[in-house]
Amino acid sequence: MxxxxxxxxxxxxxxxxxxxxxxxxxxxxxxxxxxxxxxxxxxxxxxxxxxxxxxxxxxxxxxxxxxxxxxxxxxxxxxxxxxxxxxxxxxxxxxxxxxxxxxxxxxxxxxxxxxxxxxxxxxxxxxxxxxxxxxxxxxxxxxxxxxxxxxxxxxxxxxxxxxxxxxxxxxxxxxxxxxxxxxxxxxxxxxxxxxxxxxxxxxxxLDEPRAADRAGTFAVIDAAFAQRRKTLRAALAGWAGGPVEAERILRAAGVDPRLRGEQLTVEDFTRIASQRGTADAPG
Incomplete structure (x- = not known):
């Protein structure tokens, strides 16, 4: 051969x-x-x-x-x-x-x-x-x-x-x-x-595809790394509709708003994406 x-x-x-x-x-x-x-x-x-x-x-x-x-x-x-x-x-x-x-x-x-x-x-x-x-x-x-x-x-x-x-x-x-x-x-x-x-x-x-919203998660990832030197509170402001809303979403997802994108796992980004639009949700 x-x-x-x-x-x-x-x-x-x-x-x-x-x-x-x-x-x-x-x-x-x-x-x-x-x-x-x-x-x-x-x-x-x-x-x-x-x-x-x-x-x-x-x-x-x-x-x-x-x-x-x-x-x-x-x-x-x-x-x-x-x-x-x-x-x-x-x-x-x-x-x-x-x-x-x-x-x-x-x-x-x-x-x-x-x-x-x-x-x-x-x-x-x-x-x-x-x-x-x-x-x-x-x-x-x-x-x-x-x-x-x-x-x-x-x-x-x-x-x-x-x-x-x-x-x-x-x-x-x-x-x-x-x-x-x-x-x-x-x-x-x-x-x-x-x-x-x-x-x-x-x-x-992965053995099982992730069940979360891929497009939503990827939008968070793109926003977080577009300004990677900024904290997540600032980097996600445009995506979330302002820094205050970004902080609310991050805290609801259990993520410190002072962190930067390079410190987060894909699971962290998935949780952040899932919290968008949940301000009026119970609990």
Whole structure:
């Protein structure tokens, strides 16, 4: 079974007339050991249907198929989407039937009918957070995932309350799943070589979806971190209808109005959202 090495990646890109673009965040992995490590870290079950966003030239796709999993790959670049089945047929013909390719934008394509159970992807740095959160919101069959993202993004996604990197991505991912960092990836395994280090983020969806109002909770999160240096009493004033009402809501939720957003858990934000409009409620 042959995976793509540095020479394979460059030759394939040249044959397809592909010039990696910053606009699409294209940095192609060319190291077989790295993609195999990613697949191992994903801890896939034999029956997992893997969703891969941005397969590019197919390095990670081949490693996933080599592992024995069926793969649904979503690729926004039409030439890359068209070439992927041919690449798999050439390098791993016995697994070619396990690959499905969708040419489109993962942020605009309805993938719920595909029913993937795991997300494994090398995500473009500029859309990594929106893609992960969008898929968790719209594809309920997803139970686990491992994504390679910019190290700074990995830090944000996995940060806990009180951390300097804790913010909107951290809290919103925590709404859907538990997450942890699963290793670093050096820039040298990519072509072209990026100016940043990459990191792996592993996540597992909660056993039961939260029953609270997601849109309402996310509105509180956005407001709290829009002015993260301000206390919650001040930061939530616009959302609540004034600082006095913000303080009432916070105290009703059991949250100190003098705290800042980075000190709160997703459960805290959920309680705050639930108290809006309860001024006349009994008790």
């Amino acid at each position: 042959t995976l793509l090495g540095p020479a394979d990646v460059r030759q394939l890109a040249e044959r397809l007339g592909i010039r990696p673009t910053k606009q699409l965040g294209q940095n192609f992995v060319h190291d077989p050991n790295t993609v195999r490590r990613i697949v191992r870290a994903a801890e896939l079950a034999p029956d997992d249907l893997v969703l891969e966003v941005g397969p590019g030239l197919g390095s990670l796709t081949l490693a996933l198929l080599e592992h024995g999993n069926a793969v649904c790959a979503v690729e926004i670049d039409p030439p890359l989407a068209a070439a992927l089945p041919e690449t798999v047929a050439r390098h791993l013909p016995e697994q070619a039937e396990r690959l499905t390719v969708i040419a489109g934008d993962a942020l605009r394509t309805d993938l719920s009918a595909v029913k993937p159970t795991a997300l494994v992807a090398n995500l473009p740095y500029n859309v990594a957070v929106p893609v992960v959160l969008h898929l968790l919101a719209t594809v309920p069959s997803l139970r686990r995932g491992l994504v390679m993202v910019q190290k700074e993004v990995a830090d944000r996604l996995t940060a806990g309350p009180g951390s300097r990197t804790y913010g909107v991505p951290s809290v919103k991912l925590a709404w859907y799943a538990t997450a942890r960092q699963a290793g670093k990836v050096p820039a040298s395994v990519f072509w072209p070589v990026p100016n940043v280090e990459s990191g792996l983020v592993s996540f597992a969806a």
